[in-house]
Amino acid sequence: MSKAPRHFLDLLDMPAGELRAILDASVAMKKRRREGLIADRPLAGKTLAMIFDKPSTRTRVSFDVGMRQLGGEAIMLTGAEMQLGRGETIADTAKVLSRFVDIIMIRILSHDALTELAAHATVPVINGLTRRSHPCQVMADVMTFEEHRGPIAGRTVAWTGDDNNVLASWVHAAERFSFNLNVATPQELAPNKPLKDWIRASGASIRLGTDPEAAVRGADCVVTDTWVSMGDKDGEHRHNLLRPYQVNAELMRLAKPDALFMHCLPAHRGEEVTNEVIDGPQSVVFDEAENRLHAQKGILAWCLGAGG
Numbered sequence: 001m002s003k004a005p006r007h008f009l010d011l012l013d014m015p016a017g018e019l020r021a022i023l024d025a026s027v028a029m030k031k032r033r034r035e036g037l038i039a040d041r042p043l044a045g046k047t048l049a050m051i052f053d054k055p056s057t058r059t060r061v062s063f064d065v066g067m068r069q070l071g072g073e074a075i076m077l078t079g080a081e082m083q084l085g086r087g088e089t090i091a092d093t094a095k096v097l098s099r100f101v102d103i104i105m106i107r108i109l110s111h112d113a114l115t116e117l118a119a120h121a122t123v124p125v126i127n128g129l130t131r132r133s134h135p136c137q138v139m140a141d142v143m144t145f146e147e148h149r150g151p152i153a154g155r156t157v158a159w160t161g162d163d164n165n166v167l168a169s170w171v172h173a174a175e176r177f178s179f180n181l182n183v184a185t186p187q188e189l190a191p192n193k194p195l196k197d198w199i200r201a202s203g204a205s206i207r208l209g210t211d212p213e214a215a216v217r218g219a220d221c222v223v224t225d226t227w228v229s230m231g232d233k234d235g236e237h238r239h240n241l242l243r244p245y246q247v248n249a250e251l252m253r254l255a256k257p258d259a260l261f262m263h264c265l266p267a268h269r270g271e272e273v274t275n276e277v278i279d280g281p282q283s284v285v286f287d288e289a290e291n292r293l294h295a296q297k298g299i300l301a302w303c304l305g306a307g308g
């Protein structure tokens with residue numbers, strides 16, 4: 001019988017040691033490339049299918065370029081252009097794609113659709129963002145923190161904004177990589193019950209609250225994200241709730257003097273973050289974007305058992 005594929009669906013599915021090994025491989029590949037050693041082609045002859053049911057700039061380009069750099073190829077598919085958009089089932093799509101390609105990455109709002117795809121695929125499936133989580137993003141973010149500040153274990157990250165997919169992956173990362181996470185959200189947009197239950201059961205050092213100043217005080221890193229994620233209903237009420245959670249110079253001053261500012265991008269400047277902060281010396285947002293490429297090369301290599 002063939003071995004079960006190695007999916008990358010959520011950080012909470014993965015042992016901490018495996019996540020650390022992926023990051024170590026990512027860092028090593030980035031270093032070798034910087035040194036001009038570009039001969040690593042562990043995925044030669046392999047093809048990645050990328051399914052996008054929602055828009056993307058970073059995820060799309062970084063997976064495509066990452067496959068090329070590893071010697072493989074990527075095919076871009078959109079839900080609307082596939083028979084999936086006309087009612088073909090996720091299960092049948094998974095079985096068919098598995099006959100053609102070696103690995104699948106999907107961005108789709110329904111997390112159940114992701115897990116169904118993975119259940120029926122005979123090749124690895126990577127979560128390229130669902131409503132529930134965005135694990136590739138936070139792997140790149142942890143890598144970015146450590147590049148700038150050394151080991152993240154024992155450090156404090158603060159999140160200010162609403163509960164969303166990126167926050168869920170930060171929550172999982174806090175437990176897996178052993179750092180403290182302070183979360184400030186409006187009561188109405190606080191983490192949902194399953195995430196709260198997971199936090200409680202995990203015993204991770206995660207503080208949930210509603211006060212952005214309390215969350216950010218003394219933090220090593222301040223993180224936020226758009227107030228309106230894909231699939232959210234936009235509106236004045238949401239903006240009014242979130243306005244006090246904006247990351248501006250005044251809020252950043254409460255963090256450690258050398259605190260980093262992170263944002264997965266795309267940013268809505270003037271809403272969740274001011275230009276002064278996102279373009280300021282503490283911001284590492286473009287390093288995070290670049291590290292999507294490097295971290296995902298580590299993830300691709302891990303899924304395909306190709307080393308790095």
Ligand code: CP
Pocket residue numbers: 055056057058059060129137264265266
């Ligand atoms: N951060 C992120 O996933 O960006 P894209 O939506 O552009 O892929």
Ligand code: NVA
Pocket residue numbers: 164165166225226228229230264265266
């Ligand atoms: N929380 C955002 C992340 C975009 C990369 C969204 O889901 O739209």
